[in-house]
Amino acid sequence: MGNGIAVELTAARKPKPSQQALGFGRYFTDHMFMMDYEADRGWHQPRIVPYQPIVLDPAAKVFHYGQTVFEGMKAFRAKDGRIRLFRPDAHLRRMNRSNARICVPPIDEETVLTALKQLIAVDREWVPENEGTSLYIRPFIIATEPLLGVAPSRQYRLTIILTPVGAYYGEGIRPVRIHVEPDDVRAVAGGVGEAKTAGNYAAGLQAQEEAARQGYDQVMWLDGVHRQYIEEVGSMNVFFRLGETVVTPALSGSILAGVTRDSAIRLLRLWDIPVEERNVSIDELVEAHRAGALREAFGTGTAAVISPIGELQWRGERFAIGNGDPGPLARRLYDAVTGIQRGGEPDPFGWMADLD
Template sequence: MNTSIRVELSNNKKTKPAVSELGFGKYYTDHMFIMDYDASIGWHDARVVPYQPITLDPAAKVFHYGQTVFEGLKAYKTADGKIRLFRPSKNFERLNRSNERLSIPHLDEELALEALKQLILADQDWIPTAEGTSLYIRPYIIATEAALGVSPSKQYKFMIIMSPVGSYYAEGIHPVKIFVESEYVRAVKGGVGNAKTAGNYAAGLKAQENAAAQGSSQVLWLDGVHRKFIEEVGSMNVFFNLNGTIVTPALNGSILDGITRDSIIGLIKHWNIPLEERALSIDELVEAHSNGTLIEAFGTGTAAVISPIGELMWLGRKLSINNGETGELSAKLYDTLTGIQTGKIEDPFGWMVILENEDVANRA
């Protein structure tokens, strides 16, 4: 495999949007990373190039058999010009786990991280610095072989695109309403629920529409076998404070191993707060709500970091949590993790990867 990375800088730079216009995933930087795979030669032709459309044959396998995986992470820039990445190696480790499940060739994680760094340095001026903003990064792989046959592709593209994003909580962190899904299921053990692949999200869109129609912003999925054990919330893992003990569903083969989830568990343990990773039924949650031991709940994910849950809707019944307000632990976790990510708080875990000013000078 040729591990050199070719860099072709754009001569036609885009106009950057105002911070107030950013939103999430609306604008894209000047460059992207592409690397190709062919079964005869492996991964090759790693390159940073101007952001551009890609051309695929109508028979490309990604269109017909859904062979694709992706990741999501963020970059931040501090006042001294340093660029900060939050646990990027964990994303590429998980991408390879998803690759294994989807029969996609293994990716060199060190090369992928180096490619990411070079792409960020090429587009460092796109990293917003206003409070709560960041550069969202989307690595992904698609099957490109033009062949209508149900078998793993012999050709792929690995790409990274980036988008400046606004503050998830422009008006301050606030709880969301969650609809507990009772009809549809997201995944089962042995399926692809623990892989970050597009089909998982497409399968949840109908339930998401139904939830929105009933005034909820997210779906809480139950397990696909018993239809009673909590799994995850839409694009987030989920935690509950049950009488002072934090409980989160154990990874069981159908739940995504969230990097923010893992980080939150690390913080909770660091603070010596009781924590349990175990099976948790909706019946136990309803009972905890009834007897007053369901103190707070929150989701965790890259986009929001922490998303407090103010209400659960289950079989037409609304269960208010912490009077619909952000819980004390939710707020502390949000402030701490975002503080570590942006350099406002010391990083005792070694989570952050820093691109120093001299790195920028040498690579730009």
């Protein structure tokens, strides 16, 4: 194939899983994309190869110093059969922002997007078509230089893998129960909280496990300095409807700049719904709940799109939000974003990119 990308097709295609039992991240397509970096050569040797294990030297820096970044985006089979990607340019721009923070050399976004489209074209039969399904795309970069010593690597590998995923809500969109974490901290301003890097997620596992033991679905993180200001919910950005205004924590350097977060803000403003990006304290939320002003809460992210919040637990006290059903604004946003993704709704911002 063209574009300087070498293509090695697999000799044995995998059986496709049932679209009714895809889950999330369980099955992987027949091929993957790889490209290497060396300080004196730059990014080189782009190639599509059969899906396979990655062989690395035990001294590769990624194992010892955590120098790695990743992204997550989706492709959809539209109602007319076309394969379309949701905001891939925004995801690749964010990947380069993560690269800069972790001292990974920047990628050429246009080149990687071309490679990504070519990889999907090779494995296009894996793009599911059932309602709520999609092809999840995971590009990631790891430091591969076999050298111990705390300094940026001089060698890297970019890999892109694909996995067909089922509907996040198998039984329809439903509110989740959230534990507000009083002790553990995921990130602080000046750290790497705004980068999509593996350590951010490792930092949240302990609190997530404890929340699950208490019967909660996710953790709400507070800032690491005052332990008062809300930052994220699990791996999602979070929004609150206070009266007629929607409020979301401002990007402070410790919060990931979510692509779905940005999409929600743009849609809300298109609908003339007031949106504020500012500090939101847990005390403000508690007071708003007691005054009857906390009308809705929801998270936003690539996997779930919109995740309504039905309950918050803070220092042993539970605060129910709504009547157990998704709020009208969360539902409207979910329907709008998924409608754009599947081609059933107008795309006012030109977010969808055709594969071909």
